[in-house]
Amino acid sequence: MNRFLTLVGTALLIAAGSVAASELPEYTLVIKNHRYQPSEIRMPANTKVRIVVNNQDPTPEEFESTDFNREKLVLPNGSAMVYVGPLRAGTYAFFGDFHQDTAQGRLIVE
Ligand SMILES: [Cu+2]
Numbered sequence: 692m693n694r695f696l697t698l699v700g701t702a703l704l705i706a707a708g709s710v711a712a713s714e715l716p717e718y719t720l721v722i723k724n725h726r727y728q729p730s731e732i733r734m735p736a737n738t739k740v741r742i743v744v745n746n747q748d749p750t751p752e753e754f755e756s757t758d759f760n761r762e763k764l765v766l767p768n769g770s771a772m773v774y775v776g777p778l779r780a781g782t783y784a785f786f787g788d789f790h791q792d793t794a795q796g797r798l799i800v801e
Contacts, residue, residue, distance in 0.1 A: 715741045715774075720754075722746040722765065725790035733799045736780040742773045753788035759798070762788070776800075 716735065720742055721728045734740050744754045746765040754763045754773055765771045778800045787794025 715739055717741045717743060719743045719745060720796070722748055722752050722787065722794065724748065725750075725752070725787060725793045727785075727787070727794055727796035730796040731799055732796070733801060734776070734778075736800050737777045739774060739776045742775055743770055744773060745770045751789065752794065754785065755788045756783060756785035758783035758785070761785070 716738065718732050718734065718740060720732065722744065725748060732742070742754075744752075744763065744765050746752050746767060746769055749767050751767055752765050754765055754771065755761065759775055759778060761773055761775065763771045763773050775798070778798070780800050783798040783800065785796050785798065
Protein backbone atom coordinates (compact mmCIF):
# COMPACT_ATOMS: atom_id res chain seq x y z
CA MET A 692 0.00 0.00 0.00
CA ASN A 693 2.70 2.45 0.98
CA ARG A 694 4.67 1.56 -2.11
CA PHE A 695 1.56 2.06 -4.25
CA LEU A 696 0.98 5.53 -2.75
CA THR A 697 4.61 6.43 -3.38
CA LEU A 698 4.23 5.45 -7.04
CA VAL A 699 1.02 7.47 -7.38
CA GLY A 700 2.67 10.43 -5.69
CA THR A 701 5.66 10.24 -8.04
CA ALA A 702 3.38 10.04 -11.08
CA LEU A 703 1.45 13.11 -9.90
CA LEU A 704 4.68 15.05 -9.37
CA ILE A 705 5.88 14.17 -12.87
CA ALA A 706 2.49 15.18 -14.34
CA ALA A 707 2.54 18.48 -12.42
CA GLY A 708 6.06 19.17 -13.69
CA SER A 709 5.15 18.67 -17.33
CA VAL A 710 2.00 20.79 -17.02
CA ALA A 711 4.07 23.62 -15.53
CA ALA A 712 6.68 23.31 -18.32
CA SER A 713 4.04 23.45 -21.07
CA GLU A 714 2.49 26.57 -19.54
CA LEU A 715 5.67 28.61 -19.86
CA PRO A 716 5.39 31.55 -22.24
CA GLU A 717 6.98 30.44 -25.50
CA TYR A 718 8.70 32.49 -28.19
CA THR A 719 10.04 31.39 -31.55
CA LEU A 720 13.25 32.77 -33.01
CA VAL A 721 14.05 31.92 -36.62
CA ILE A 722 17.61 31.99 -37.91
CA LYS A 723 17.72 32.72 -41.61
CA ASN A 724 20.60 34.08 -43.67
CA HIS A 725 22.57 34.14 -40.39
CA ARG A 726 20.16 36.66 -38.85
CA TYR A 727 17.62 36.36 -36.06
CA GLN A 728 13.98 36.97 -36.95
CA PRO A 729 12.68 38.76 -35.01
CA SER A 730 15.80 40.46 -33.73
CA GLU A 731 13.97 41.62 -30.60
CA ILE A 732 11.74 39.67 -28.24
CA ARG A 733 9.68 41.39 -25.57
CA MET A 734 9.12 39.21 -22.54
CA PRO A 735 7.80 39.67 -19.03
CA ALA A 736 10.16 40.34 -16.12
CA ASN A 737 10.57 37.79 -13.33
CA THR A 738 9.16 35.00 -15.50
CA LYS A 739 10.80 31.88 -16.85
CA VAL A 740 10.18 31.50 -20.60
CA ARG A 741 11.00 29.03 -23.34
CA ILE A 742 12.55 30.15 -26.60
CA VAL A 743 12.41 27.79 -29.57
CA VAL A 744 15.32 28.58 -31.87
CA ASN A 745 14.60 27.37 -35.39
CA ASN A 746 17.61 27.36 -37.68
CA GLN A 747 16.54 27.52 -41.33
CA ASP A 748 20.09 27.87 -42.61
CA PRO A 749 22.07 24.93 -44.04
CA THR A 750 24.85 25.64 -41.52
CA PRO A 751 24.96 25.15 -37.74
CA GLU A 752 24.54 28.09 -35.41
CA GLU A 753 25.06 28.57 -31.73
CA PHE A 754 22.50 30.63 -29.85
CA GLU A 755 24.54 32.44 -27.24
CA SER A 756 24.29 35.16 -24.64
CA THR A 757 26.81 36.36 -22.14
CA ASP A 758 24.20 38.75 -20.69
CA PHE A 759 21.95 35.89 -19.54
CA ASN A 760 24.51 33.11 -19.76
CA ARG A 761 23.22 30.64 -22.32
CA GLU A 762 24.88 28.68 -25.09
CA LYS A 763 23.05 26.18 -27.28
CA LEU A 764 24.00 24.55 -30.56
CA VAL A 765 21.27 24.57 -33.22
CA LEU A 766 21.80 22.13 -36.08
CA PRO A 767 21.22 23.05 -39.74
CA ASN A 768 17.47 22.96 -40.45
CA GLY A 769 16.94 22.03 -36.81
CA SER A 770 15.46 23.48 -33.64
CA ALA A 771 16.59 23.77 -30.05
CA MET A 772 14.80 24.87 -26.91
CA VAL A 773 16.38 27.38 -24.57
CA TYR A 774 14.95 28.19 -21.14
CA VAL A 775 15.56 31.76 -20.04
CA GLY A 776 14.83 33.66 -16.86
CA PRO A 777 13.41 34.70 -14.59
CA LEU A 778 15.17 37.97 -15.47
CA ARG A 779 14.89 41.47 -14.07
CA ALA A 780 13.63 44.24 -16.33
CA GLY A 781 16.28 45.37 -18.77
CA THR A 782 17.82 44.70 -22.17
CA TYR A 783 19.86 41.56 -22.74
CA ALA A 784 21.85 40.86 -25.89
CA PHE A 785 22.17 37.50 -27.63
CA PHE A 786 24.04 36.49 -30.77
CA GLY A 787 24.91 33.62 -33.04
CA ASP A 788 28.41 32.58 -32.08
CA PHE A 789 29.24 31.36 -35.60
CA HIS A 790 27.99 34.50 -37.40
CA GLN A 791 28.44 37.33 -34.93
CA ASP A 792 28.71 39.95 -37.68
CA THR A 793 25.02 39.47 -38.60
CA ALA A 794 23.33 37.23 -36.02
CA GLN A 795 22.51 39.75 -33.28
CA GLY A 796 19.41 40.21 -31.20
CA ARG A 797 18.12 41.26 -27.82
CA LEU A 798 15.55 40.48 -25.20
CA ILE A 799 13.56 43.41 -23.93
CA VAL A 800 12.44 42.35 -20.48
CA GLU A 801 9.70 44.56 -19.02
CU1 LIG B 1 29.71 29.74 -28.15
